[in-house]
Amino acid sequence: MTNRWELSPDRCFDPNPTQRDLARELYASVKDLPLVCPHGHVNPALLADDNARFGSPAELFIIPDHYVFRMLYSQGVALEQLGVPTKDGTPVESDHRLIWQRFADHFFLFRGTPTGLWLSDALINLFGVDEPLNGISAQLIYDHLEAQLAKSEFAPRPLLKQFNIEVLCTTDPATDRLEQHQRLRAQGINMICPTFRPDAIVNLNTPSWHSHIETLSTVSGTEVNSYRTFIQALEARRSFFKQMGATATDHATLAAHTEALTEREAEAIFERAMQERATEQDAARFTAHMLIEMARMSVEDGLVMQVHAGSFRNHNTAIFNRFGPDMGADIPTTSDWTHGLRALLTAYGNDRRLQLILFTLDESTFSRELAPLAGHYPAVLLGPPWWFFDSINGMRRYLDLVIETAGLYNTAGFNDDTRAFASIPARHDVWRRVTCNWTAGLVMQGIVTKFDAFEMAQDFAYRLAKRAYRLPEQ
């Protein structure tokens, strides 16, 4: 069949034959290394239960994936037509074959996008689809996928093995009891680790903050009624997460702003929040202060600290009101790391006990701010290209903008940051291909030796992530 759907074995490599040969050689040396997944959003319930299944092709690939449905939405397909559930339970499309048909009709929209490449990779190389997905082939491919998903080897647990994942970290609210993680550990599975994410309780203007604080009291066993007890409860929770295998925390912030409050100021703001009298400015200053507090706790308990900055969440009010958060409507904005992070770095930036991994959605800060910060402060590492920049060009720009100033060893390797479990191998594969090709380019241009290149390929693919997240040897 001439129209057989397949991916080039040389994808992401430079067309120059000499560079391509070396890229292939480097890639061959890393492609079978275990996957290290230190930051992501896979639901641990999928893995804690041996009987968990992915559901229909639409449930696996479309309905929960905002990378996918935002593109269709941008071209006029309503989210209801794609089966995305509404907040108030208003019915949406429930015919998964029809949802899949709409997706297939619009699959050409993903030409040249990383999402298109990941989807193609999963369909072809994981599920064995062999003709191009489009409106005509849609139903036959649905049949095929449904049959595959019915097989036991396409359940989450067997795929976890097949994917050769060495460690996979989830992201969990600070108030989570980590029941799934407890189940996993009870089964002797220690490679799935939680990550401590306290945003909902640290941001005073979170909707239903009070109820989060109540939950915090309950789960921590500390009655939170003051700033002091709030801090105690957070410390208790971090300790519990650490027992459950966590090696890191994660913090989302719109501006990368940090500011040290006095104990008294922090206490006063916290009290106003308890009385529902905190202002927007109170909330901003408290968040800025808590980032420093979290760095202090990291110095003490050794949990690696991640900061993801610059996403204006839920930009589209109508979509947020109808469907809730994470609907493809988060839009990046500028960050000022140089001024914003200074208070935190003044306090703990010279302390190697702190490992602070920074992620940006403002690429102009890579060469201007982040690489110089990472190339100086002992505590700072740069996270890989994030979200929209987890892409071939995003990675290339990152490598070109960051490595000359920060060096390779002030970066944190790769993480896939995904809730789309089936896309994990494809995402790591793109990173491994792009870094091998980029490193091959350095050899071609006489900048590093071939010996160095093989070392760097291992670092990019595996070692940097292990080291950055303080992951134990397996």
Add this chain to the structure above:
Amino acid sequence: MTNRWELSPDRCFDPNPTQRDLARELYASVKDLPLVCPHGHVNPALLADDNARFGSPAELFIIPDHYVFRMLYSQGVALEQLGVPTKDGTPVESDHRLIWQRFADHFFLFRGTPTGLWLSDALINLFGVDEPLNGISAQLIYDHLEAQLAKSEFAPRPLLKQFNIEVLCTTDPATDRLEQHQRLRAQGINMICPTFRPDAIVNLNTPSWHSHIETLSTVSGTEVNSYRTFIQALEARRSFFKQMGATATDHATLAAHTEALTEREAEAIFERAMQERATEQDAARFTAHMLIEMARMSVEDGLVMQVHAGSFRNHNTAIFNRFGPDMGADIPTTSDWTHGLRALLTAYGNDRRLQLILFTLDESTFSRELAPLAGHYPAVLLGPPWWFFDSINGMRRYLDLVIETAGLYNTAGFNDDTRAFASIPARHDVWRRVTCNWTAGLVMQGIVTKFDAFEMAQDFAYRLAKRAYRLPEQ
């Protein structure tokens, strides 16, 4: 003659032979497609009158083209020496041969610039010049051009045909009676369309705003004496433009700021403006509000809405005072689309009746803000790289920064945005070459199939622009 001046048939293509071959193949499939010119500044009088002529070589290439004379000015050639007319009529150089000589003496300044490439293309491929332009060849080439321009086939109308232009939109003040467009339509020529540009009446701090409002009253037949009648007059004008073939409006703004005023606030500001008491802040808020009003009207009348943001106009006061606007002294500045556009998008961003095409001079917003916005909101498309970025590298950066996140189908194809009629084919040719070469690169790297690549080449060259501007089939 060994020194024969010619352009490489492979210009703008990658040196890699395999990629180059595919780029050639793709280019061959689109190079003869009609030119779609949905946004530009050609004077319609040139085309409405069969007897219109371009004048001397200096009048065609130098005197009206700020892309050209700004570069000479930056290197010490006075605008007076180039025949650029002064506001007060102080005499300037009138010897067009001497102006041409000065231009030729400095032609090397354009090495590596898009203006240099367009000029070379027009001289070589349109006018048949065959030796390099420099101080020595200047007068012989002037003779040649003068002889060519005297021929009837080098008049605007025949060139319009020769260029294979399918549709060409001009940009016209909201108060324009569109007499040239009426003449054109009376001659059965419907392919020249006006575009509604209301900046001068919407920006309350425009010099002689009052006289623009008076003209608005006259041409609209509505006496404008309040915000309500102002809106009515604008709606009447849009309707008239639409009758005259307009499919789009155009709005220039320094900051991409939008803000909804209440009817009462808008009315109060308008009244202050009528009484010459409006403040700078009034003007800024009113402009921000009127962008939303214009979006509302677009939802109702279906005119595509273009926003060009980020140009600090007339940065050089001395030049502005002596020569007026559009003298090469407009300098870009930052834009904040994420916050700035939110009010407009909250009102109409989910409405597919609105087609909002965004243009920026702040490339850092391409990947950070614009591609994410276009990849989510149904109403948003991204315009092509604009002005300084209408260049080989500008296009490459745009494609690399935008397509992965926005996808190809949330972009608006190409427009030449030029008043330099003779440069139109050269500008489209650069776009077609760069997009074909870029798409060939995706095939080489295994990101899209060859089948997809031919589709994408057609989209880039022709179809996206037609669709974005809602242009009728011819």
Add this chain to the structure above:
Amino acid sequence: MTNRWELSPDRCFDPNPTQRDLARELYASVKDLPLVCPHGHVNPALLADDNARFGSPAELFIIPDHYVFRMLYSQGVALEQLGVPTKDGTPVESDHRLIWQRFADHFFLFRGTPTGLWLSDALINLFGVDEPLNGISAQLIYDHLEAQLAKSEFAPRPLLKQFNIEVLCTTDPATDRLEQHQRLRAQGINMICPTFRPDAIVNLNTPSWHSHIETLSTVSGTEVNSYRTFIQALEARRSFFKQMGATATDHATLAAHTEALTEREAEAIFERAMQERATEQDAARFTAHMLIEMARMSVEDGLVMQVHAGSFRNHNTAIFNRFGPDMGADIPTTSDWTHGLRALLTAYGNDRRLQLILFTLDESTFSRELAPLAGHYPAVLLGPPWWFFDSINGMRRYLDLVIETAGLYNTAGFNDDTRAFASIPARHDVWRRVTCNWTAGLVMQGIVTKFDAFEMAQDFAYRLAKRAYRLPEQ
């Protein structure tokens, strides 16, 4: 020996064989041109004294070079362990072999960095090291370097000749008596020129500003007790620097902000400063005003004016308190040239007697602001990629972002901006290689002719810097 350490003769060139061949040809035409070094920080005492020596390998390569020790510090090596002297004299590592060992142990950190390339080039091509530097080879290489440095041909003066440096400008405080420069001129050496840098007296919040003003009074022979006498003293100093061979001034500023004060305002602020009552805002406005004053003086005395903007100096307070400035802890921040420079350009931007060379650490301003400014204002030139961007990728981005809009002839060629004397040839070599390769790429893509390419290569390597800094023919 298979493991012989050497650099590729084709380093920095594109892997495409045709482009590489042309890059080689262009590079061969410029590689032996004299080095023009119009901006740097070499200590003139090194060159004024025939007996000056570089000291130990650690003193040459590590202890004074913040490019080197910042990277080691970022990975946990204390500055004390590297022999960096403390402000208060607390002892630090004094065993230079041990310092060298620590450096060699961590040399892999420089993979892919420009510092790594410069160090390799100096070790291999200047000092004849022939095995890779690492922890094992460290002491043998130390022995070798020590032996080389003991030879008379490795003293500063002979190297100055060997490097084929035509002119080398230092950077000197406005209050400097230029004794080393006087010594040099007394010896008939006119190729080492001072540069007038008044930051410490112009920035009212400089630590010990008063003592700088006292020194200014002494060295200028004008008692500085008012704004008027301050200006007179500055003019006198500029005149003295000019007599000593200076052709340029240099100004560092955090924000590229300029603002014209009235004589009265300037006088009032200066008085407050003399009485130690100046506010932060006073200082900011005074600096902004003095940039315009300095432009005025440049118009009068013809000294080229350099502005280096955007470095947040001494970001790391702990490091600054212990070790002082220039410790690798300067972090870039955003600049707004479009608004910031307008007051200065309104005053003098159209005057060709002013030559204003701009340097940025905010690459987003290259295409958005700086290239458009340079492509219009007669007084403005763009300096080469600075500091973190003095790198292969930094140069490529600069060329791609700047030349299309500003043109080649609104740029200022290259300068090495270094205090690391031994790295000078390597730095110029990278620039020459990168510009030759970039220009070869333009030929390959049909954008410039081969004839133009050879001209451009000469311009990049030599002529632009000579012209920009108004350097005399030797």
